[in-house]
Amino acid sequence: MLGSLRSIVQEVNTARDLPSALDIIVRRVRDVMQTKVCSVYLRDKHSGNYVLMATEGLNQDAVGQVHMAPGEGLVGNVATREEPINLEHAEAHPAYQYFPATGEERFSAFLGTPIIHHRNVLGVLVVQQAERRRFDEGEEAFLVTLSAQLAGVIAHAEATGALATMGQQRNEAKFAGLAASPGIAIGRAHIVAPPANLATVPFACSMDVDAELALFQQALAAARSEIREVGERLKNDLNKEERALFDAYISMLDDSSIAVEVCERIRQKLTASRAWAEVMLEHVRRFEAMSDSYFRDRAADVRDLGARVLMHLRQQEQSQRDYPANTILIGEELTASVLAEVPREKLAGLVSVKGSSNSHVAILARAMGVPAVMGAQELPWEQVDGVDMIVDGYRGDLHLQPGPELRRHYEAIVAEERELARNLDHLAKLPGETADGHRVRLWVNTGLMADVVRSLERGAEGVGLYRTEVPFLLRDRFPSEEEQREIYHEQLAAFAPRPVTMRTLDIGGDKALTYFPIEETNPFLGWRGIRVTLDHPEIFLGQVRAMMKASLGLDNLRIMLPMITGVSEVEAARKLVNRAYDELIDEGYAIKRPPLGIMIEVPSAVYQARELAKRVDFISVGSNDLTQYLLAVDRNNSRVASIYHSFHPSVLQALLQVVTACHETSTKIGICGELAGDPGGALLLVAMGYDVLSMNATNLPRVKAALREVNKSDLDRLLQQILTMESPEQIEEKLHGYLQDLGIGGLVQPQKAEASSDS
Known part of the structure; x- marks a missing residue:
């Protein structure tokens, strides 16, 4: 049954709408399992009942009319038990309930499996047979597997409102x-x-049939021209059989039957791209189902051709696209x-x-x-x-x-945010200090020139992290030394005379360059950050030279090394920085030697903080990655995001240990990460003794407002209380209560306030 299962799932996933998907399920399952009946019951979220929504074998008039509460009848029992019920003689079961409208009294054998998505029973899939027999293990496993596949389709239908078209209430x-x-x-x-994926073309209608027909013909013509051009360009490199493939493609595009099918669907008000995708996927499935291996292999050719034409359709649609107000872009x-x-x-x-x-x-x-x-x-x-x-x-x-x-x-939250932003505007020109005069530098994290205006408007006193990888990410090749110099100079000049901390290239992990791919099983524990650039000194030297050249006449550059795990990496990098500096002096550049610092982002650096601090001019903690590595939680994995917590006691102890090491060696210490941009987190960091807090420009006014409302001596006492706590939830609740008592609880971002109230 595996081949049938794969085929059914593929058909369901490309169905035009939910009713079509359910019809495919009941029709195909009945045929594959050779039963008399297959039915689907779906939960109505409004009433909680399970409603017959599709059937092959029962009376069609019963669709939408038969309702069963949880625990009512065999279907209701499948739902409440959340497991299959397999009966040889259904009528003898105490939960059996007769519904005259269905005509099901003719059937004895019953197998029902729950359709479960994220622990919620969305429906029940049922097959029935006239004679008395128990469905075997293979049949039961097949139906359970299919139910699991169907669960995603139903959940998506609930989300998109598709169930509303079947008589159910539209739900959030x-x-x-x-x-x-x-x-x-x-x-x-x-x-x-995606521009060329037939399977992901959304179902969409268009009232302008003539325009869609014209669009389709233009795309066909463009695809023909492209294929002929490619075939001509490669004809000397291909043998006769390989050249024939291009002729086959042209022949398929000229096939009037395919064009007729597509045009007919367009006349039914489908968009050209959806009509083309439906027709080509149907042809792909026909080829895949053929017994001859040669013809099965041609399915890939049909799919490729379909993608080529779809790409041209997408390009045409893109040029005609009109974006409405309040567009939420999804891809x-x-x-x-x-x-x-x-x-x-x-x-x-x-x-x-x-x-x-x-x-x-x-x-x-x-x-x-x-x-x-x-x-x-x-x-x-x-x-x-x-x-x-x-x-x-x-x-x-x-x-x-x-x-x-x-x-x-949510409209109330938006209104509150706007009002808060207006009320904090006056803080931009005021210093970052506590009510009793303890001074803290409030800097920003940047990566684009678009950040500059917003940062300066909000009173940024410097840049604690300039992500130099951004210009690399936005190109299809390594930027030259001169291109980098221009970009860096623009950033340094915009903030001058304020200091700008430029982190050397930090790629790897979840930051990959398309032109320098790094394929690894575990990228976060792999070749990333300083490891990459030390292995490629030509990249490192070129970047550091560009930074120093960009600082000529400004002298506000600070260079920072990412992902440092030990002393040897610092010493190796310092040698390269000194070499680049000496080269530029020899070339006649009258530049000052910039301060050199490191990021502490991994546990090994925490335990060597004192030794590292002796070798650099400053240290900045990258709290996001440090938290990730300390807690063994990938912060980009939504499955474990709930246990990634910046206020974890272990994280706070590590942050305190780094500060202590820096104070003992008289090394300036800062932090750049989400914790620094959280008003409560920022107050804890100030109490620990951090000299610089670097954050997103959006959060800077909130942090400054909180800072100016408190006394350093009070923060010291707060920190001592928090260091005795054993859970992040306790700590967050304590911080939120502290801000509330000061009358500045409104500075906490919505998710923080809500998390605290739930704890």
Whole structure:
């Protein structure tokens, strides 16, 4: 049955809508299992009952009319027990209930399996047979497996409102991702589909049939021209059989039957891309089902041809695309180029199925102040085009089809945020210090020139982390030394005379360059940060030379080394920095030697902090990665995100240990990470003795406002209390209560306040 299972799942996943998917299920399962009946019952979230939604073998008039409460009848018992029920003589079971409308009195054998998604029973899949017999283990396993596959389809249908078209009430749906850029976006989803993937073309209609027909013909013509051009260019490199493939492609494009099928679907109001995808996927399935291996192999050719034409259709659609106000851009993996196509005034939020909070799109979103969620892997993104939704960039939550109450809740948060921002504007020109005069430097993390204006407007006193990898991520090759010099000079000049801390190239982990791929089983424990650049001194030297040249006449550069694990790496890097400096002096550049510092991001550096501090001019803790490594939690993995906690007692003890080592060696100590941008976290760091807090520009006014309301002596007492606590929840609750008592609880971002109240 494995081949049948794969075929059914493929058909279901490409079905036009939920009713079509359910019809495929009941029809194909009945045929494969050779039963008389196959039916699907779905839970109505409004009533909680299970409703007959599709059947082959029972009376069709019963669809939508038969309802069973949990525990009622055999179907209701499958739902409450959350396990299959397999009966030889169903009528003899005490839970059996007769529904005249179905006509099921003719059937004895019964097998029902629950459809479960994230511990919720969404429905029940049933097969029945007239004669008395028990379905065997293979049949039961087949139905259980199919139910698990169907669960995702049903969950997606609930999320996108597809169940509303089948008579059920439209419901709110919530999906979780990774918070990538803070803020709340309330708007309408706009899908950016991969340019050449037939399976991910969303179902969409168009009222302008003539325009879609013209679009289809243009795409066919463009694909023909492209294939002929490629075939001509490669004809001397290919043998006769290989050249024949291009002729076969042209022949398929000229096949009038395919074009007729597509045009017929377009006339049924489908968009050209959806019509083409449906027809080509049906042809792919026909080839895959053939017994002859030669013809089965041709399925790949059909898929490739389909992708080529689809790419041209997408290009045509892109040029005609009109973005509505409050657009929430959604894609499997958003890119900077896609983001640039949306007018800034219309872009409300971003959602990417793949990617992390450190992807360059996430960095760009933060620079632009656009709320964003990455890694939303459960989101049925292909099916939500045009759906009303809310993006919670604080918590990483996505709400589809929000009801009036939920919408009002988030609108209130947006209003509060705007009011708070207005009330904090006056702080920009005031120093970062406590009420009793303890001075702390408040710097910003940047990566793009778009960050500069927002940072200076909010009163940034310097740059604690300039991510030099961003210009590398936004190119398709390594930038030259002169290109880097221009970029770095622009950043240094914008902040002068304020200090700018430039981190040397930090790639690897979840930051990969397309032109310098690093394939590893465990990238976060692999070749990343300083390890890469020490192995490639030509990259390191070129970058450091560009930084120093960029600082000519400004002298506000600080160089910082990432991912340091021990003394030997610092010494090796210092030799290269000194070499670059000496070369530039010999070349006639009148530059000052910049301070050299390191990032402490891994546990080994915490335990060698004193030895490391003796060898550098400053230290900055990268709290995000340090927390990740201390807790053994991938912060970009939504499955374990709930146990990634910056206030974990072990993290706080490590942060305190680094400060102590730096104070003993008179080394300046700072921190750049999410913890520094949290008002409560910032107060703890000040109490520990951190000299510099570097954060996202958005959070700087909040931190400064909290800082100016407290006395350093009070913070010292608060820290001593917190260091005795044993759980991050206790610590966060204590901090939130402390801010509330001071009358500044409103500075806490929404997700922090809510987390504290739940603890």
